[in-house]
Amino acid sequence: MDISALQRRLRQFAADRDWQPYQTPKNLAMAMTVEAAELLEIFQWLTPEQSQQLSDDQRQHLGEELSDVLLYLLQIADHSGVDLEAAVERKLAMNAVKHPPLRS
Amino acid sequence: MDISALQRRLRQFAADRDWQPYQTPKNLAMAMTVEAAELLEIFQWLTPEQSQQLSDDQRQHLGEELSDVLLYLLQIADHSGVDLEAAVERKLAMNAVKHPPLRS
Amino acid sequence: MDISALQRRLRQFAADRDWQPYQTPKNLAMAMTVEAAELLEIFQWLTPEQSQQLSDDQRQHLGEELSDVLLYLLQIADHSGVDLEAAVERKLAMNAVKHPPLRS
Amino acid sequence: MDISALQRRLRQFAADRDWQPYQTPKNLAMAMTVEAAELLEIFQWLTPEQSQQLSDDQRQHLGEELSDVLLYLLQIADHSGVDLEAAVERKLAMNAVKHPPLRS
Numbered sequence: 001m002d003i004s005a006l007q008r009r010l011r012q013f014a015a016d017r018d019w020q021p022y023q024t025p026k027n028l029a030m031a032m033t034v035e036a037a038e039l040l041e042i043f044q045w046l047t048p049e050q051s052q053q054l055s056d057d058q059r060q061h062l063g064e065e066l067s068d069v070l071l072y073l074l075q076i077a078d079h080s081g082v083d084l085e086a087a088v089e090r091k092l093a094m095n096a097v098k099h100p101p102l103r104s
Numbered sequence: 105m106d107i108s109a110l111q112r113r114l115r116q117f118a119a120d121r122d123w124q125p126y127q128t129p130k131n132l133a134m135a136m137t138v139e140a141a142e143l144l145e146i147f148q149w150l151t152p153e154q155s156q157q158l159s160d161d162q163r164q165h166l167g168e169e170l171s172d173v174l175l176y177l178l179q180i181a182d183h184s185g186v187d188l189e190a191a192v193e194r195k196l197a198m199n200a201v202k203h204p205p206l207r208s
Numbered sequence: 209m210d211i212s213a214l215q216r217r218l219r220q221f222a223a224d225r226d227w228q229p230y231q232t233p234k235n236l237a238m239a240m241t242v243e244a245a246e247l248l249e250i251f252q253w254l255t256p257e258q259s260q261q262l263s264d265d266q267r268q269h270l271g272e273e274l275s276d277v278l279l280y281l282l283q284i285a286d287h288s289g290v291d292l293e294a295a296v297e298r299k300l301a302m303n304a305v306k307h308p309p310l311r312s
Numbered sequence: 313m314d315i316s317a318l319q320r321r322l323r324q325f326a327a328d329r330d331w332q333p334y335q336t337p338k339n340l341a342m343a344m345t346v347e348a349a350e351l352l353e354i355f356q357w358l359t360p361e362q363s364q365q366l367s368d369d370q371r372q373h374l375g376e377e378l379s380d381v382l383l384y385l386l387q388i389a390d391h392s393g394v395d396l397e398a399a400v401e402r403k404l405a406m407n408a409v410k411h412p413p414l415r416s
Contacts, residue, residue, distance in 0.1 A: 001105050001189055009196070016205035022253045025166075026147040026155035030252040032173070033345060036140040037245030039180075043130040044238040045230045048359070051130035054184055062129075063191030066181055069136070069173070070192060076143075077170055080158055085105055087167030088174060092113070101120035126357045134356040137241060141349030148342040149334045151256070209313050209397055217404070224413035233374075234355040234363035240381070244348040247388075251338040259338035262392055270337075271399030274389055277344070277381070278400060284351075285378055288366055293313055295375030296382060300321070309328035 003085065007078040010071060025080050032072035039065035107189065111182040114175060129184050136176035143169035211293065215286040218279060233288050240280035247273035315397065319390040322383060337392050344384035351377035 014023055042062055043051050054062060077084045118127055146166055147155050158166060181188040222231055250270055251259050262270060285292045326335055354374055355363050366374060389396045 001107055001192075003105050006192070013196075013199070016207065017203055018206060024152040024155050025158070026150055026152055027252055029144050029147045029155075030248055030342065033137075033140045033144045034245050034249045034252060036137045036173070037242045037248075040133050040137045040238055040245075041242045043133045044235055044242060046130055048128040048130055051128050051133075052183070054129070059184060059186060062180070062184055063186045063188075064195055064198075066177060066186060066188060067192045067195035069140070069177055070188070071195065073170060073173055073177070076166070079156070080163060080166055082163060082167045082170060084167075084170060084174070088105075088110070088171045091168055091171035091175070092117075094168075095117070099121055102122060103120065131356055134238065134352055138349045138353045138356060141346045141352075144342055144349075145346045148339055148346060209315050209400075211313050214400070221404075221407070224415065225411055226414060232360040232363050233366070234358055234360055237352050237355045237363075241345075241348045241352045244345045244381070248341050248345045251341045254338055256336040256338055259336050259341075260391070262337070267392060267394060270388070270392055271394045271396075272403055272406075274385055274394060274396060275400045275403035277348070277385055278396070279403070281378055281381055281385070284374070287364070288371060288374055290371060290375045290378060292375075292378060292382070296313075296318070296379045299376055299379035299383065300325075302376075303325070307329055310330055311328070 003074060006071075007074050010075050011078065014075075023075065023079060025076055028072055028076045028079065032069055032076060035065060035068035035072060039069060107178060107181075110175075111178050114179050115182065118179075127179065127183060129180055132176050132180045132183065136173055136180060139169060139172035139176060143173060211282060211285075214279075215282050218283050219286065222283075231283065231287060233284055236280050236284045236287065240277055240284060243273060243276035243280060247277060315386060318383075319386050322387050323390065326387075335387065335391060337388055340384055340388045340391065344381055344388060347377060347380035347384060351381060 014020055039062065042058060042065065074084070076082075077087075118124055143166065146162060146169065178188070180186075181191075222228055247270065250266060250273065282292070284290075285295075326332055351374065354370060354377065386396070388394075389399075
């Protein structure tokens with residue numbers, strides 16, 4: 001996935017619709033959380049086991065909600081000047097220190 | 105960003121810590137929403153303008169929360185059999201139909 | 209508001225629909241978060257000022273989402289054995305210690 | 313629970329700390345969602361069964377998070393001019409129409 005290219009497409013998409021005034025990081029963070037909760041709603045009444053065996057319709061719905069979350073996430077990073085790939089590598093290193101493996 | 109490679113690293117990270125039983129899509133969706141809200145917390149008392157001018161500390165914190173959301177998002181896609189890149193392209197096409205540009 | 213009476217009505221409502229197996233505290237917490245995000249959605253693209261001047265339609269919508277959050281909140285307390293009024297008084301006392309008033 | 317009295321206490325608490333400028337309905341909705349997710353976090357890795365058998369420490373933590381959500385909820389209603397008790401009765405009536413009981 002070419003993150004920078006996607007971020008440019010999303011900037012152009014917003015510009016073509018005069019959405020820039022709405023796209024503060026604060027508002028984008030709200031929108032991302034709303035989409036995360038729409039994804040959560042798919043699973044809210046499912047058993048753990050049912051959540052592991054989605055139907056094709058549920059999987060397609062899940063793909064749409066995952067995309068919504070990801071597209072807002074990329075826009076937050078873009079509008080806030082965060083280098084997402086560097087941040088992810090840094091977080092993975094932090095997680096490895098915070099949670100050592102059980103076996104070496 | 106090589107999504108498949110990241111998903112393999114996250115699977116190995118979980119396996120090395122015996123976390124697999126906890127990582128149902130239902131639980132991962134909860135964890136992703138919790139991380140989205142931690143990101144939201146950064147912005148909750150900021151004005152729109154302040155959210156556009158984060159300090160270096162705030163930007164670093166934001167990068168950590170963006171990474172947390174993204175890492176759970178990649179795991180949900182992986183554990184549910186969603187092809188994330190295909191889903192994103194499909195969603196972008198749907199959005200273009202749903203929200204036509206103002207000017208052609 | 210008679211909290212215990214409301215909790216009894218909600219228990220009866222669920223029993224009349226055979227919803228008890230779904231109403232674990234875990235699932236109810238997911239449902240409450242989903243409703244909180246639906247409330248958040250009302251405000252996501254509004255300016256701070258617009259959020260202070262809702263239309264009648266927006267206010268009615270807000271009342272529905274506030275009710276949804278509250279009804280799940282009361283069910284979580286009920287199903288988990290939390291005395292909500294005592295918990296609120298305790299939290300208010302904690303908040304007063306944590307955030308002393310500016311003037312005495 | 314005397315909702316109006318609680319709302320007056322919360323207004324006074326905010327005034328004593330000069331918090332009024334921050335307490336737009338938009339910001340309060342963000343804060344309520346953040347607290348809902350902190351409550352969700354208690355349950356994220358628990359099985360459905362474990363969520364029904366909380367320890368005393370977990371129950372106390374849950375009471376604190378339920379209170380946080382409720383206190384923001386009461387402030388949103390207060391600052392937006394929503395009559396919460398009327399809204400709840402209206403929503404219960406709507407739910408009864410939307411979801412008829414299985415047996416009459």
